Amino acid sequence: MPATEILQNVTSKFGTLEDDVDVSRFLEGVSKYYGFEFYSVAIIPQNEPRRFPQHNLATNWPSELITQFEKKNLIDSGPLISMIRSTSVPFVYNVSNKPAGGDLLSGSESLNELLQRYSLGYSALFPVCDNLGNRACVSFSGEREDLTTAEFLELFLISTYFQDRMSSINRHLAEGKESPLSQRELECLRWSAEGKTSSEISQIMSLSEHTINYYLVSAARKLDAVNRIQAVAQSIREGWI
Template identity: 25%
Template sequence: MSGLLQSGYLSVLEAKTKDELLAHVVRFARDLGFQTVTASTVIDHFIGDSEFIWIDNAPAGYREIGEDRNTAKRDPVMQHCKHKSVPIIWSQNTYLDAGQAEVWEEQARFGYRHGICLALHMPEGRHFLFGVDRDQPLPKDVAEITRMVAALQLYAVHAQEASVRLLQPAVVSQEGPSLTPRELETLRWTMEGKTAWEVANVLGISERTAVLHANNAMHKLGCVNKHQAVLKALRLGLIR
């Protein structure tokens, strides 16, 4: 493994802005032999409702395809990463086998023909997707492919650490009361009009615990009822 790749693992942690993070991941991808790279932080807010924050060096015209939710639901690479942590080495055959040849053909026009992609799944409904792509086939040598995958996995761990600071919503670093994930989830579902009993069923907890989470959130936010707490949490950017 080249010294340049090894130094990249630590240097990405020094990125201070979103643009610097992108510059670091692009440099790493090119050192590894890939033209394009995509890093995405995914935050699950509700069942079926996730927030994506992307950085990439996609060519003009591709972003609309890459960020289309309907296409992502059909994309076998995205679906693999959604459910598994094992990296996927993909090519046209990956899409043919999934019956999604047209998805591959659409992205191939922009140079997305072969690649490696993986996902890191963290607690509290947070995920980090990292993929590198190119228009030429990957090496057939197993040792070389193994080296690429290992380098990508190690780098993704470091890039994810930087993404916590730079890709996640500004609310993460915003001053204000610190609510637990359960307290935030309780407020989110309350915002959707759920009762304490319904929130308890959704979260798999007792009704008493759901009420406790709501009361704790109210206390931390300095509010007199849960609905006022929801409004204040929205204003502070704690929930969306």
């Protein structure tokens, strides 16, 4: 199929994207078409340290990999983040090609091992901006051969247009939409977004750990989220926390 036809087919679907479910299906479709298994759309962290849920706008990364990224502090100071921060040019990160350079090389060994373990050995990353100038990164990962130049350019255009559409979706969803969560559930999610464990949140809120877990599970259930990470990400997008 010619590149122009591919792009027309993909971009014609942007207008039908209205919520998180549509976004996930769209990204899964693009990933599969280009031979990738995983996708991620994330805010590019600047000076303020954040946890993964606060960066993440949409992803199907394995939850275990996300946990490892947080434990190894690869969210705010890892080699991939350093590369994304330092450029607005799309690039490929391939664990088969060890990156050259002092700091990057010294910090990339554990990252490469992690990515290989979870089958994200080859990633195409596209730093993008929405129509308000907010910086983000759209990435596609998996185990495949190098992208052709045509494929790379197609994904770059798709990522650019997609991020602009996603920004519009998030603003629309946030307008006048009230949170279905209780104040206690929201407070638990706020602390969880700061990286606090259930045990730590229980001490902060002077409640039992069992009660904290109940609030977190309840919040996830109300939001149809599979876990607390997804519940936190959704609440941040909606502007509730």
